Amino acid sequence: MEFHFIITLLFPNHGGMAYATYSGVVSAGPGETRQDMYDQVWALVQDAHSDNPGIARANIVCFALEPNQLPVTV
Numbered sequence: 001m002e003f004h005f006i007i008t009l010l011f012p013n014h015g016g017m018a019y020a021t022y023s024g025v026v027s028a029g030p031g032e033t034r035q036d037m038y039d040q041v042w043a044l045v046q047d048a049h050s051d052n053p054g055i056a057r058a059n060i061v062c063f064a065l066e067p068n069q070l071p072v073t074v
Helices: 034-048
Strands: 002-013 016-027 059-067
Touching: 002 034, 016 034, 034 059
Parallel strands: none
Antiparallel strands: 002 016, 002 059
16 A cells, blocks of 8 residues: 655754655555554655765654545545
8 A cells, every 4th residue: 555655854954953854655565554654764765865964863843644545536
């Protein structure tokens, strides 16, 4: 099943602090939990920004995870 995520971080950046928000889609396999999805998303963000040492020390301000498929309406 696919889930859409939004994650907002607050992290040290050039002597100050910065915010960054990321969004995307991740897939959950059978038996995976919300915690598993959180760990997967956090790893994706850290890997994508491994060149920024501040990301590793980020505070997660917001994490949202919802099914990507919208309900069918008539």
